[in-house]
Amino acid sequence: MSVAERVIVPLDVSSERAAIDLIEQLPQVTFWKVGLELFVSSGSAILTALKARQKRVFLDLKFHDIPNTVAGACGAAARHGVDLITLHATNGKEALQAAQKAAEAGAAAVGHPTPKLLAITLLTSLTARSLAFELKIPLELPEYVLHMALLAQENGLAGAVCSPQEVEQLRQTCGDDFLLVCPGVRPTWADTNDQRRTVTPAAALKAGANYLVIGRPITAADDPAAAFERICEELATVV
Numbered sequence: 001m002s003v004a005e006r007v008i009v010p011l012d013v014s015s016e017r018a019a020i021d022l023i024e025q026l027p028q029v030t031f032w033k034v035g036l037e038l039f040v041s042s043g044s045a046i047l048t049a050l051k052a053r054q055k056r057v058f059l060d061l062k063f064h065d066i067p068n069t070v071a072g073a074c075g076a077a078a079r080h081g082v083d084l085i086t087l088h089a090t091n092g093k094e095a096l097q098a099a100q101k102a103a104e105a106g107a108a109a110v111g112h113p114t115p116k117l118l119a120i121t122l123l124t125s126l127t128a129r130s131l132a133f134e135l136k137i138p139l140e141l142p143e144y145v146l147h148m149a150l151l152a153q154e155n156g157l158a159g160a161v162c163s164p165q166e167v168e169q170l171r172q173t174c175g176d177d178f179l180l181v182c183p184g185v186r187p188t189w190a191d192t193n194d195q196r197r198t199v200t201p202a203a204a205l206k207a208g209a210n211y212l213v214i215g216r217p218i219t220a221a222d223d224p225a226a227a228f229e230r231i232c233e234e235l236a237t238v239v
């Protein structure tokens with residue numbers, strides 16, 4: 001896989017037209033993420049548009065609900081033929097198992113390969129301080145993230161989303177076959193925005209991430225294609 005194929009770019013825009021404009025502006029991007037803003041604004045048509053362009057699709061709606069509801073959502077998402085789907089690890093064991101089963105059944109019903117379910121461990125906008133004082137979780141942050149990743153792995157999920165600050169530890173414990181997808185990636189020349197646990201693209205890849213989710217450093221740049229290229233050049237130095 002080329003380094004460019006390891007960068008997932010989020011379509012964090014509010015209309016299908018804006019999303020298509022971005023896709024056409026960056027033909028070198030092979031893997032796109034559809035998240036809450038775009039999906040809530042314009043529905044599932046964008047998934048069809050991406051597939052028609054032979055793009056890989058990460059449907060990031062971060063499902064969090066009771067087992068029956070989460071399983072229903074994962075089954076429906078799998079029928080769209082997407083490649084990756086997110087749900088919170090904090091859904092718990094029963095929901096994670098039900099989600100995996102439903103994704104397999106949904107994909108099989110329409111003849112698509114089963115999408116990989118990724119568990120959100122701890123959002124990259126949160127810090128050790130927020131974990132302790134806002135969420136009142138009495139665990140060290142790395143320990144909490146590892147626990148969530150193992151919960152996902154033990155219940156049959158293909159991978160997890162974590163900050164690149166934790167990826168090395170997760171890779172060591174969860175092994176090479178567990179998919180680790182990292183947002184919170186920031187080149188030294190980019191703004192961190194609302195991300196709190198950031199690492200540079202090269203360091204994140206070196207630490208063991210399979211895919212990097214990089215949005216605003218590319219999409220908000222004056223020249224998005226040049227920013228994507230600059231990131232790929234940085235990544236090429238570590239593979």
Ligand SMILES: O=C(O)c1cc(=O)[nH]c(=O)n1[C@@H]1O[C@H](COP(=O)(O)O)[C@@H](O)[C@H]1O
Nearest residue numbers: 010060122123124161183184213214215216
């Ligand atoms: O699931 C995600 O993709 C995700 C998880 C997480 O913990 N943090 C996080 O930033 N994301 C997503 O990754 C993207 C990061 O975008 P930028 O901050 O613009 O690079 C956004 O679309 C977020 O929704």
